[in-house]
Amino acid sequence: MNTYVFIPARYGSSRLPGKPLKLIDGKPMIQHVYERISKAQGLAGVYIATDDDRIKEVAEAFGGKVVMTPVEAASGTDRIAAAANALGLQDEDLIVNVQGDQPLVHHESIEDVIAPFLAPDYDKSFEMSTLSFKIVNESEITNPKDVKLVTDVNGFALYFSRATIPHGRDYWDHDSFKHLGVYAYTKRFVDTFNALPMGRLEDIEKLEQLRALEFGHKIKVVQSQYDSPEVDLPGDIAIMEALLQAGH
Numbered sequence: 161m162n163t164y165v166f167i168p169a170r171y172g173s174s175r176l177p178g179k180p181l182k183l184i185d186g187k188p189m190i191q192h193v194y195e196r197i198s199k200a201q202g203l204a205g206v207y208i209a210t211d212d213d214r215i216k217e218v219a220e221a222f223g224g225k226v227v228m229t230p231v232e233a234a235s236g237t238d239r240i241a242a243a244a245n246a247l248g249l250q251d252e253d254l255i256v257n258v259q260g261d262q263p264l265v266h267h268e269s270i271e272d273v274i275a276p277f278l279a280p281d282y283d284k285s286f287e288m289s290t291l292s293f294k295i296v297n298e299s300e301i302t303n304p305k306d307v308k309l310v311t312d313v314n315g316f317a318l319y320f321s322r323a324t325i326p327h328g329r330d331y332w333d334h335d336s337f338k339h340l341g342v343y344a345y346t347k348r349f350v351d352t353f354n355a356l357p358m359g360r361l362e363d364i365e366k367l368e369q370l371r372a373l374e375f376g377h378k379i380k381v382v383q384s385q386y387d388s389p390e391v392d393l394p395g396d397i398a399i400m401e402a403l404l405q406a407g408h
Contacts, residue, residue, distance in 0.1 A: 161252045162204035163274055163344075165197050166227075166243050168236035169260035171212040175393055180215050180260045182391070185401045187222075189391060190215065192263035192404075194224045199267035202274070204253075208260070209243040235368060241354045244347050251348035259341040259390065263400050264408050266386035273344040276380045286316070286378035287349035290369065291340040293387050300338055305392065307339040307367060309381065317379040320367050340388045343369070349377075 169180040169190055176182065180190040190208060198206050208219045211231045219226050227243040240257055249255070254274055258265055269291055276282060276289050292309055300306040304322035312318055319325060320339055328334065345353070359374035361367075372379055387408075391400060 161254060161277075162249075163202055163254040163256065164204055164244070164247070164249065165200070165206045165256040165258060165270065166240045167193055167197070167206070167208045167258050167260045168229075168239040169208055169210045169212075169215050170239075171210075171214060176391065178214075179391060180210075181218055182397060184263050184391075184397055185404050188218050189263050190219060190260050191222045191224070193258060193260055193265060194219070194222070196263075196265050196267055197258055197270055200270035201267075202271065202278075205247075207243060207247070209239045211239075237350065237354060237368060241350050244350060249347045251346065251351075253347045255345055255347055255350055257343040257345075261391040262341060262388045263391065264386075264403055265342065265388045266384075269340070269342060269384045269386050269388060272382045272384055273342050276382065277344065277346075286380050288343065288345040288353075288372055288377060289380040289382060290317070290344075291342045291384045291388075292337040292381050293340055293384050295336045295338050296387075301336050309337055309339045311337075311381045315381050317369075317373060317381050319373070320365070320369055322365055322367070337383070339369075340384060341390060342388065353377075 171178055173179045181188045207225045207227045209227050209229050211229050216226045227246055229239045229242040233239040273289050273291050301324055307320055308325050309320045310318045310325050356375050359371040361374055362370040
């Protein structure tokens with residue numbers, strides 16, 4: 161079993177066109193993501209999966225490996241599935257999916273998300289994992305931009321939502337966790353997932369990971385020590401630069 165990281169990246173973005181190539185502290189955003197991920201231990205390869213020649217050119221200029229994927233790929237998972245097939249990955253290989261708009265992603269978070277698959281007691285009862293982070297900025301609890309999640313007692317996801325979950329009826333004395341857009345899955349499960357139709361809850365919340373839960377698949381959740389905020393709007397770039405300069 162080998163582990164590969166794919167960074168799906170597309171040029172088009174309704175809120176921030178050309179997002180992967182936006183400069184953050186003098187470097188294209190996609191370069192920050194690629195270089196930080198590449199520090200993780202135990203990886204067989206890190207690849208940017210894109211259909212855009214502009215992203216390919218910039219990535220190769222800083223030494224990044226690129227897999228070109230079909231223009232018609234509808235989602236990041238579709239893009240990753242195409243890249244994995246192009247590279248000839250095996251069913252048991254692990255694929256880590258990291259969004260190209262997370263310039264502060266920490267390499268230890270990559271190691272955390274694959275850890276459940278490497279544990280001695282891994283029984284193959286699940287083939288997908290993801291990350292959570294304990295919310296410290298209270299505004300994120302109610303902001304629909306930040307996806308919240310809840311788990312069962314064994315650390316498996318029960319639900320993901322843009323709403324506040326859990327929502328205390330009578331009091332509020334519990335921790336809240338947000339979802340970080342980093343996933344690990346077997347190549348076999350990526351193919352299984354892509355063959356499923358869009359789920360009803362997925363369509364309502366616009367959260368692709370809900371498709372797995374709706375069709376009865378388990379998602380193991382690992383709590384990360386490191387936040388990985390996403391760039392969605394032009395104003396987020398200055399925030400990322402400030403965090404980078406502060407040592408994040």
